[in-house]
Amino acid sequence: MSAFVRVLPRISRSSVLTRSLRLQLRCYASYPEHTIIGMPALSPTMTQGNLAVWSKKEGDQLAPGEVIAEIETDKAQMDFEFQEDGYLAKILVPEGTKDIPVNKPIAVYVEDKNDVPAFKDFKLEDSGSDTKANTKAQPAEPQAEKKQEAPSEGSKTSIPEAKKTSDTAPQGRIFASPLAKTIALENNISLKDVQGTGPRGRIIKADIDSYLENSSKQPSVTSGGPAVASGAGASSTPSPSSTASYEDVPISTMRSIIGERLLQSTQGIPSYIVSSKISVSKLLKLRQSLNATANDKYKLSINDLLVKAITVAAKRVPDANAYWLPNENVIRKFKNVDVSVAVATPTGLLTPIVKNCEAKGLLQISHEIKELVKRARINKLAPEEFQGGTICISNMGMNNAVNMFTSIINPPQSTILAIATVERVAVEDAAAENGFSFDNQVAITGTFDHRTIDGAKGAEFMKELKTVIENPLEMLL
Helix, strand or coil: CEEEEEEEEEECCCCCCCEEEEEEEEECCCCCCEEEEECCECCCCCCEEEEEEECCCCCCEECCCCEEEEEECCCCEEEEECCCCEEEEEECCCCCEEEEECCCEEEEEECCHHHHHHHCCCCHHHHCCCCCCCEECCCCCCHHHCCCCCCCHHHHHHCCHHHHHHHCCCCCCCCECHHHHHHHHHCCCCHHHCCCCCHHHCECHHHHHHHHHHHHHCCCECCCCCCECCCHHHCCCCCCCCCCCCCCCCCCHHHHHHHHHHHHHHHHCCEEEEEEEEECHHHHHHHHHHHHCCCCCCCCCHHHHHHHHHHHHHHHCHHHCEEEECCCCEEEECCCCCEEECEEECCEEECCEECCHHHCCHHHHHHHHHHHHHHHCCCCCCHHHCCCCCEEEEECCCCCCCCCCCCCCCCCECEEEEEEEEEEEEEECCCCCCCEEEEEEEEEEEEEECCCCCHHHHHHHHHHHHHHHHCHHHHHC
């Protein structure tokens, strides 16, 4: 029997830019007509995600706009809203599964409730889920019967393309069983040197044993020193001592993405830093005065005022409020100022954005920052709330031990400001009784992309920022 297949893009109605690829399968063999639901892309940069929670159970009715699962992306845990009427017939991927590629089948839904029981023992290969129309669906071969020899000409045409993709391990990842990892660690073996023979190239215990056996047969190499085994000695990972105490924490998707982007920034951006000691005495007095008359309606922080001060300085020096876009061969200077505010969360750093700060007052900026920070710490930000921004602020002033630090630029932005702790400093004052007085100062360090903003312009931006902070009434101009 033949199966007719269509590829349909789906866009969620939620505020999130959600795109999910669903494979429409009209099968007239063993199963009633049904639809395979693919792993959705819940952000423009998402290539894989974790299935945190299923909000629906098998047999539950589905309605447009209802949340059927919670998906953990590289930056947040987001709701996956389904956009069709029907019933959840089969869950193919259990909750808690990590690193699921976008478009990989995760569930099956049907339009008729009476069809749900037919999918009790459903497996993906039973649907003949190929992406070619009018091709014959073939069930997948059991893993134990797979051979290394080349397939025949006839088998090449019957293997579905989608099946090939899902059976191929993602590049850059090494799959190994826990036992294989333990034996490799004990024998100081790098898994990169071992060829896996398990499902999807997974490294199993037999592969490690085979590697050790082959290594022991090879002669040791000597050159006037002690012999070095070709297998164990090649590993760069030190073997822990028997008395070592440690904990291995799996690298989460979020930490992996953060690592990649920070490495991209440090290796790809010719950055430089400009630091300045700035008096915040008048800024603190303004904050104190405004909060004193708030009557519990609001409570401004120093960070709220600094975001507004950065906005004013960015309007005066637009070079700092710009993107470097080599693919478009342009430097994009923004007229609006969208300030990314770095927030530490239990799972990693997020930068929620306060948009159009040039058109907002301190009260609105303060309310938005508090709301964004609150949702960032529980991973409830939508992608458009943390992706983008034209300039960034990272404030570690709440930590009294930080006198000065630098931050890494978040591309394609060109500027990030690092705010240190407020310090009480003695300064010369001829009018004072002892010839000096105390001033509240903070070290602010700007990191700039030299491709977008030259050193002189970077210094000019820091000068304007110092002027606004030391004369905070200029924020009203």
